[in-house]
Amino acid sequence: MEKENLWLQVLEELKVSVSQPIFQTLLLKTTLVNLEKEVATIACPNPYIQSLVESRYYALLKNTLDKKTGQNNSLIFIIRNMAKEKSKVNTGPLFSWQEEKTAPKTFDEQSGLNPRYTFDTFVVGNSNNFAHAAAQAIVQAPGSAYNPFFVWGGVGVGKTHLVQAIGWALKEKNKDFKLLYISSETFTNDLVSALQQKKISVFKNKYRSVDALLVDDIQFIAGKEYSQEEFFHTFNALYVSGRQIILTSDRKPEEIPKIEERLTSRFMGGLTVDIQAPDYEMRVAILKARCRQLNATLGEKVIEALAENTASNVRELEGILAQVLASAKASGVEPNLDFVNQFFGIKNKKQVQDLAPRSVIAAVASHFKIKTGELLGPCRRKELVVPRQITMYLLRKELELSLVKVGELIGGRDHTTIIHGVDKIGKRFSLDSQLRHEIMLIKEALQS
Ligand code: ADP
């Protein structure tokens, strides 16, 4: 079947699974440019759409494509404007997307680097400053500063972004620098087809002739014996000749299951760093940066509300921002604080402020199924301490009561105890989605 036709069929099927605006503004803007060896390359017109489609609709697209082709496909999203080719398809002028202001580079075919992922657009904060500093050192002295450089962390925290930024910076410093960015799945696929086509020397040459090899999501090599064997030799060949190796994974080298010991020890032979989910301050910074890129203006309070209410990985944060902007645009209103609160289903803060402190205490107690006497009492059992700190947090942040007042309400506690409790919850709030959820439920109970 022709690629175009196949893709149209995939999209046709998805039409009923997503809302019309999503379909028209996102899915319909994608094009299948290549499908080979179960790897589908899908073009998106701009990085904005790419990141949204990739983060939100990967599974949906994959499942539908798998069904249509009877294969187990991997999807790769690239940025390429196929508008000319697609001009026959009427995507409807429902609402247009702001193109990125800064997209100076294009997708680099030779190295596989995505133009969006540069140091310019990488926000540095508590969760990634060490990884960022190490990355800078590698740019200064590839192959010698830290080799290999192993970056691990949860999904959407910026691993891919950081290693590609290193790639761009290396190429910028020296345009003859030969660099290859691939996912470990591509490595495996390449190896399989090299074997099938009896072109293993071409394969070896491709991977062993580079100045730097960047392999994303190395954990997917787990359980694949032959890939591990070949990767071990590739690694050694590059390493002994002082070429830079950069790897990412969703966990530490020693925690990747089903991977050979000799590989694990190679991975640990350089520098291993982790990237954490962004804390509140960093989420604010990322949102501001992203707004600038998208040419969107959001008020300070709106940004804060988004940062407060969004789960902690960057990909999700970007997704929510995009959704807020798109749905405000679709309904023709300003994305102001009211709109954002409504978006998150939060009622006006004023309503909370009118509440009596006693209702807050009662709501927390009832949420955790403990007696108010216990909540306010002296016992320091863990099941009581956290609810007690949440009470302090809510009284302070939502009702804006003074520390002394909060102390009085919570069983006559000292103001330093209150500072500690409020701080503790505040810090956890940005990192712990379970806690955020609990607090949201309590707030909802208060407003109903
Ligand atoms: P991972 O590879 O860890 O799953 P990505 O590198 O793909 O995560 O990042 C997910 C999204 O978040 C990307 O759009 C990326 O540009 C963005 N992102 C992640 N970290 C940062 C950061 N520190 N500053 C700006 N954008 C970031």
Ligand code: MG
């Ligand atoms: Mg990644």
